[in-house]
Amino acid sequence: MNKEEFYLSKRTRRAMFIFVALLCMISFTPRLLIYLFPDKPIKISIKEDKIFRELKVTPYQKKWKNKRIYKCPPTKFDPNTYTVKDWMYLGLSQKQALSVLKFGKYGFYSNQQLSKVFVIPEEVFQLIKDSTFYPNKKQDYKQERYFEQKEFEKPKIELVELNSASEDELLNVKGIGPFFAKNIIIQREKLGGFYFKEQLLDVWKFTPEKLVEIESLIQINPALVKKININLATVEELKNHPYFRWNIANSIVKMRLQKGRFSSVNELLESKLITNEIFDKIKPYLTL
Numbered sequence: 001m002n003k004e005e006f007y008l009s010k011r012t013r014r015a016m017f018i019f020v021a022l023l024c025m026i027s028f029t030p031r032l033l034i035y036l037f038p039d040k041p042i043k044i045s046i047k048e049d050k051i052f053r054e055l056k057v058t059p060y061q062k063k064w065k066n067k068r069i070y071k072c073p074p075t076k077f078d079p080n081t082y083t084v085k086d087w088m089y090l091g092l093s094q095k096q097a098l099s100v101l102k103f104g105k106y107g108f109y110s111n112q113q114l115s116k117v118f119v120i121p122e123e124v125f126q127l128i129k130d131s132t133f134y135p136n137k138k139q140d141y142k143q144e145r146y147f148e149q150k151e152f153e154k155p156k157i158e159l160v161e162l163n164s165a166s167e168d169e170l171l172n173v174k175g176i177g178p179f180f181a182k183n184i185i186i187q188r189e190k191l192g193g194f195y196f197k198e199q200l201l202d203v204w205k206f207t208p209e210k211l212v213e214i215e216s217l218i219q220i221n222p223a224l225v226k227k228i229n230i231n232l233a234t235v236e237e238l239k240n241h242p243y244f245r246w247n248i249a250n251s252i253v254k255m256r257l258q259k260g261r262f263s264s265v266n267e268l269l270e271s272k273l274i275t276n277e278i279f280d281k282i283k284p285y286l287t288l
Contacts, residue, residue, distance in 0.1 A: 068093075070124050073131045079108045080135065090124055098208050099198040102215075109134050118280035119198070159217060162200075163193040163224035175213045180206065190242050192226030195284040202242070227287040230268070231261045243282045248273050262288060 070091035077086075079100075087097035099119040108114050111129050160173050162184070170181035180203065187203045188194060197215055200206050228238065230252060238249035251271045256262060265286050268274050274282075 070121070070127055072127045076131050076133055078133055078135065079114055080104060090128065092120070092124065094208060095198065095201045096120070098201075098211070099196070102196075102198060107135070118277075122276040159219040161224075162197075162218055162220050163188065164221070173214055173217045175210060175217075180210075187242075192228070192241070192285055193222075193224050194220050195222055195225055196220070222284070225284060227285055229288065230265065230286050231256065231288055241282075241285065243278075243285065248278070264288075 068091050071089065073090060082100075084094065084097040084101065087100055088094060092100070096119040100117055103117045103119075111125075111132060114120070114132065115125055115129075160169055167178075167181045167185060170176050170184060171178065176184070183203050183206070184200065187199075191199070194200070197211065197218065197220060200211055201208065228241065230238075233253075235246070235249045235253050238244045238252060239246045248271070251273045252268060255267070255271060259267070262268075265283060265288065268282075268286075269276070269279055
């Protein structure tokens with residue numbers, strides 16, 4: 001065998017040496033950095049430690065855990081008497097608590113009725129359903145509200161319909177200026193229309209206090225809501241709606257391809273990505 005076949009020039013040997021040195025550097029540099037600069041321990045105050053213990057979370061979990069914590073009611077209760085603060089204690093957000101009060105303005109009389117309030121997550125309903133009790137007679141609440149209404153009855157005013165109102169018509173609502181009128185229309189176009197008054201809380205800078213101020217001056221016609229046909233819509237069309245993330249839109253289209261077509265909107269619940277809470281939110285905007 002000719003030795004010249006295995007001869008390496010000085011330049012080649014130098015290149016190989018540099019290559020091996022770089023590999024060693026890449027392999028050992030992270031270990032060296034970890035050794036020289038170990039992670040600093042997380043320092044927490046006594047107050048933070050108390051919060052972690054109540055929520056049963058560690059300081060390390062605080063960096064990534066963002067799931068809302070729901071609680072059982074401390075005693076049996078009548079949902080008609082619960083305030084925003086009481087609903088928030090159970091784990092609802094301020095927006096959700098306000099929405100529950102709006103749904104219950106004529107009174108709750110059964111768990112079945114309470115379960116239809118789409119802003120109450122399924123986890124919360126399961127926690128409270130065995131702790132609720134309701135008044136026996138509907139007329140008790142109705143009579144109270146009737147006399148209250150008679151006592152403080154105000155002249156009738158012409159309500160502004162949110163799904164058809166122009167910017168000028170919205171400006172006629174006391175409490176809505178040019179800024180909110182413009183942003184309400186922008187949000188309405190994104191959604192395809194409003195289904196509940198509480199959806200105004202998704203409008204930029206719109207507050208619960210503002211909703212309370214104008215709710216008696218506006219009305220909503222759900223029949224004007226533009227719906228998406230889930231048997232025809234593309235992923236792009238679905239994900240353009242504010243309530244659809246890309247993965248949910250993609251899941252719906254894939255399910256349709258497997259089935260051929262949907263025969264009921266409720267079939268979307270077969271997707272592992274679509275929870276009952278998400279389904280209740282998107283259902284008003286779907287059709288076949």
